Amino acid sequence: MNVDSPDFKRRAKRALDNASLQTALTATRGAFAARRAAAVAALPEFEALRDAAKAIKDHTLAHLDFYLETYAANVERAGGHVHWCSTADEAREAVLAICRGVDARTVTKGKSMISEEIALNDYLEANGVQPVETDLGEYILQLRHEAPSHIIAPAIHLNRDDWETAFRKAHTDRPADRRFAERRDIMVEAREELREKFLAADVGITGANFLIAETGSSVIVTNEGNGDLTQTLPKVHIVLASIEKVVPTLEDTTSLLRVLARSATGQDFSVYTTFSTGPRQEGDLDGPIDYHVILLDNGRSAMVGSEFQDMLRCIRCSACMNHCPVFFAVGGHSYGWVYPGPMGSVLTPALVGIERAGNLPNASTFCGKCESVCPVKIPLPNLMRHWREREFERHLAPPVVRANLALWAWFARHPAAYRLATRAASRAMALAARGRGAFRRLPFAGGWTGGRDFPAPEGETFFARYAREQRRKR
Amino acid sequence: MPDSLSAQSPPLKSPRVALFVTCLVDLHRPSVGFAALRLLEAAGCRVEVPRAQTCCGQPAYNSGDRATARDLARRILDALAGYDYVVAPSGSCAGMLRHHLPHLFDDDPNTRAKADAFAARVHELVSFLVDVRGVTHVEARYEGNVTYHDSCSGLREMGVKAQARTLLASVDGLTLKEMNEPETCCGFGGTFSVKYPEISVRMASDKTRDAASSGADTLLAGDLGCLLNIAGRAAREGRDIRVRHVAEVLAGMTEELPPIGAPTRVAKPGEGRK
């Protein structure tokens, strides 16, 4: 997928001015948070579960090579194949080769962010294989030729009328005067459209929420059941997963599942939680003949052992973005790549390079809400700050910013000079305000006064007044 | 994370407290510093204001300039050494000194140990009064409906939440009106406010809207950065809401001092603010 993150500021501005996007964001804002809060309140051991989830992931990351090898061996033992891919290119090629191997014309797809990361749909289409998204949100995005704007609610940026418009335009053999009175009508129509596609597909591609080392299984959670049809009906099932999805045991998986759905949608459990282990075995009534796992690195192994390793604990629950005021101001597309919100602001620079994604870790107030809800306790603000440090070390921050910072730092190191400078500044500003209390405009502070007044200072610094009062007391 | 450390040790009779004024209060609203002095003294503290202090270093730290942050941190450790407590009228500066400063010395065990000992003594003003000094009520009067914004670092790093409400409830004439989403960030974020002004202003607008619809005529918070942002946005929107630091109200100082961003003199006819 193209990296549009350097354009973050412009995209964010456009998003703030986009009335229909703002309507969609306002409609969902708060709902995720309220549902999570209710689910957490109903489970007294939730905090302890967070610690357990974090510990499982930390342990796995400390022995990542071991668990990946164990996982791969168990997949092969169950009759599946593992394709180790270090880049997006390799992953795409591996998928295409499997499709070509069975002369696939269409492939159905469950929701997968790795598929977005490697821009799989465009690649398959360009090579004569038609991908069909079967997750409802992904389905409409495919109709609209759009990328997801959220990792679990991909079409969160759309309103009901966007759905209607897209469906009327795409499903032209249906009566033009049909009505979409409720959300259900949209679902029913999508389901009917997808039914034949499920049956016709030669290959089914899904993502994975977890890969279980001890059994060689992959796990997906969905609320629509589309993932199950995608992986059981076609001859071939391809699992797309990145390396940090591996967990040691089934037991660990259940611990993580307990925090995943609650953090994501506030459900105790997702509607469908599906485990798949290898291809159809003798005696099985259904399931694929061939089972492949594309195991993607794409920059992640370089995070192991670095200050960004904590990010690899992420289980993609989306709680961080669901609680992020910046995300709900500008929407997911502003972030310019696959992963939006706080987790994207840390992960994107690691995967595409800080020179292209520098805006993302900077566009945070460090309010800390994301960290407070993350089920695996990733210190997201700290990690964003580490990216700012990398930027600073490499002189990627704008020269004006550096110069201002250097000037301020000099004064901050010299208290006497600092006292004089602040005293003069405070007095000058108070005089300039002439008793009006606030400035409508300030030289060099257009950023501030574009949408806000700047309150005038009292006029005498604390230290000046304090010294004066101390003298008087003596 | 409320402070378990201080809750365990018996309260000192009259502790020596260093007031960390914070650079914004020094420069912009010194009265908040004097309000803090008043409150701390009323709570039995012997307060001093070490002269060598400037800034907690957040502008450098949050801009990725770790070397400068470290350098300032060393100076802070020297300037504020030897007190029973260090108290700041700001959750974000207190959070910097308490939770972040020690990590600047992760690779320097000696300074790190010193920094840890220092950090354990750092408090945010309101939570210090309630949790450490056991203050449950203040002598102050304020006529008005007040809403309290939970500034992010105060709330999430220093555990300030109930303490502010406890003390506000003891102010004569004051009615507390909770707003929708009091814990949502106001969009200040230090340099964020000027690096991403449109996003910052949007977040500030959400805050002023929520404050206004709570029915309050006054918004209080414990961090001057947030307050400048909220007051600035409210003024631009022409909202009729007074914005103040919580310490001004608790110290009964509101008569002496106009709200943040409000005129200090009566405008002449035809000289409106706009």
Ligand code: SF4
């Ligand atoms: S960073 Fe944490 S909160 Fe965000 S998606 Fe990952 S696990 Fe969930």
